[in-house]
Amino acid sequence: MSEKTPVSALDVAEIDSFDHETDVLVVGFGCAGAAAALEAHAAGARTTVLERQSGGGGSAAMSGGEIYLGGGTPIQTACGFADTAEEMEKFLLSALGPDADAEKVGLYCRGSLEHYRWLTGLGVPFKPSLWDTPTWVPPTDDGLMWMGEFAHPHCDVAVPAPRGHRVTADGFGGRVLMSVLGDAVAASDVAVHTDTGATRLIVERHNTARHSTDRSSSDRGSADGPRVVGVVARHFGETVTYRARHGVVLTTGGFADNADMVAQHAPQLVGLPANSDGGDDGRGIVMAQAVGAAVRHMSAGQVGIALVPGMMVRGMIVNDQGQRFVNEDTYPGLVGQAALFHHGLKVWVILDQQAYEEVPEDQRWGVVPHFVAETADELEREIGMPDGALRTTIGEYNRHAARGEDPYFHKTARWLRPLNPPLAAIDVRRGITPPEHGDAGGGGAEVFTLGGLHTTGDGAVLDLDGGTVAGLYAAGRATSGLHSWGYISGTSLGDGTFFGRRAGRAAAGR
Numbered sequence: 001m002s003e004k005t006p007v008s009a010l011d012v013a014e015i016d017s018f019d020h021e022t023d024v025l026v027v028g029f030g031c032a033g034a035a036a037a038l039e040a041h042a043a044g045a046r047t048t049v050l051e052r053q054s055g056g057g058g059s060a061a062m063s064g065g066e067i068y069l070g071g072g073t074p075i076q077t078a079c080g081f082a083d084t085a086e087e088m089e090k091f092l093l094s095a096l097g098p099d100a101d102a103e104k105v106g107l108y109c110r111g112s113l114e115h116y117r118w119l120t121g122l123g124v125p126f127k128p129s130l131w132d133t134p135t136w137v138p139p140t141d142d143g144l145m146w147m148g149e150f151a152h153p154h155c156d157v158a159v160p161a162p163r164g165h166r167v168t169a170d171g172f173g174g175r176v177l178m179s180v181l182g183d184a185v186a187a188s189d190v191a192v193h194t195d196t197g198a199t200r201l202i203v204e205r206h207n208t209a210r211h212s213t214d215r216s217s218s219d220r221g222s223a224d225g226p227r228v229v230g231v232v233a234r235h236f237g238e239t240v241t242y243r244a245r246h247g248v249v250l251t252t253g254g255f256a257d258n259a260d261m262v263a264q265h266a267p268q269l270v271g272l273p274a275n276s277d278g279g280d281d282g283r284g285i286v287m288a289q290a291v292g293a294a295v296r297h298m299s300a301g302q303v304g305i306a307l308v309p310g311m312m313v314r315g316m317i318v319n320d321q322g323q324r325f326v327n328e329d330t331y332p333g334l335v336g337q338a339a340l341f342h343h344g345l346k347v348w349v350i351l352d353q354q355a356y357e358e359v360p361e362d363q364r365w366g367v368v369p370h371f372v373a374e375t376a377d378e379l380e381r382e383i384g385m386p387d388g389a390l391r392t393t394i395g396e397y398n399r400h401a402a403r404g405e406d407p408y409f410h411k412t413a414r415w416l417r418p419l420n421p422p423l424a425a426i427d428v429r430r431g432i433t434p435p436e437h438g439d440a441g442g443g444g445a446e447v448f449t450l451g452g453l454h455t456t457g458d459g460a461v462l463d464l465d466g467g468t469v470a471g472l473y474a475a476g477r478a479t480s481g482l483h484s485w486g487y488i489s490g491t492s493l494g495d496g497t498f499f500g501r502r503a504g505r506a507a508a509g510r
Helices: 031-042 058-062 074-078 085-095 102-110 112-122 174-186 259-265 283-289 309-314 332-343 353-358 376-383 389-401 491-507
Strands: 020-027 047-050 066-068 164-166 191-193 196-204 227-235 238-250 301-305 316-319 347-352 371-373 423-427 445-449 460-462 468-474
Touching: 020 031, 020 227, 020 491, 031 047, 031 058, 031 174, 031 238, 031 491, 047 196, 058 174, 058 491, 066 491, 085 102, 085 112, 102 112, 102 491, 112 174, 112 491, 174 491, 196 238, 196 283, 238 283, 238 491, 283 468, 301 332, 309 332, 309 347, 309 353, 316 332, 316 389, 332 445, 347 353, 371 376, 376 389, 376 423, 468 491
Parallel strands: 020 047, 020 238, 047 191, 227 468, 238 468
Antiparallel strands: 066 164, 196 227, 227 238, 301 445, 316 347, 347 423, 371 423, 460 468
């Protein structure tokens, strides 16, 4: 799609006839789009999905497959953990950053058990076993994992319980999730139009009588604002128009692949490879902005830092001044955010031989130390750190670790012990390659955007006055979801499917 393709809304009065008509039009066929379509269809709405690629999947299909669920799921119970929606909510509000959407977090946590039942009812598999050490993706098919719930400061706020529910798979589970969702859509009467990319919205102005459309009971848009009634799209070079009698649901992803938007809104992510399917170009966001939609948290981003969590937690992570800056047992994505936003990714994992060898070879992802030295003084010279900086940090760390304490960052006692020579350093900026990605590798981090359209808990898109844009809904990474300046793995797939369902139902008028 050309960057010069118009994004401004088209007035319905300019259209003589529509090529396609439906009740609910879902734009995008990732996890949020699939969930929205299934629920709109279940609510009795004639539903159509547009997907600009030749098939569904999106970035969700490339993900690890973790879905953040809690409140006492059968998987948690089988693994011996009690949990409540209240404790889950406390943790997420602590971990997802300042100004996390408290309303959405509350809805998500209170609805978590029902959402688990919905997913498993479709056939999404979760194995009732626990992976108990820090990792990005377990090398096994274990179905439950920790996401930093036991780490400071969150363990002081909420009773810890593992809530990372991993879709059963040999490797990354996102493709299994999308296979199940895709099969459910295929088994329904939902129409899927592939190779069809939405370019702009079609609106009915307040005083437009032509092509009057049905207004659902859930449509409470601003009285004088436009009402979204359809979409203009391109299909193999031809322009096609879609009328949506009840609503349009945007599930088009974030904007990590749009260099101009990243530079404008999230400059700290500039130059870093995107963790996406290559199609997160922000088109859905700007289409909605063109009809007055508000956005939120556009500068926020998740940082998948290129390190092996099992190595970091057994050692320490320091900046280029040899100073620790975070407790190494927290969720590694939070480490990545701190490393990028405060230290420009100029960070190092420091460990000793025992720490390195305790990580099984199949969990090292091919990582070997870049420097090895007999003393801390020698190691800091090889790295190029200030004289005595790393030696002092290691000395303080070891002094307290010998007593099972970490008064600086409160790392859990399980991972505390003195580091003994020889010592090694891993330069995070050199990157690693997850086995699932073959030989394709990047730099010190992969990123995606967390900001997007400002929506209600039912997916209605808000305008700049705080009212809703009539007829327009959104879910997934095209929106500012649960997050603010924080992230926990599983809250993308969880947020996308949960609020995609709510948006689909709302758009259907149920």
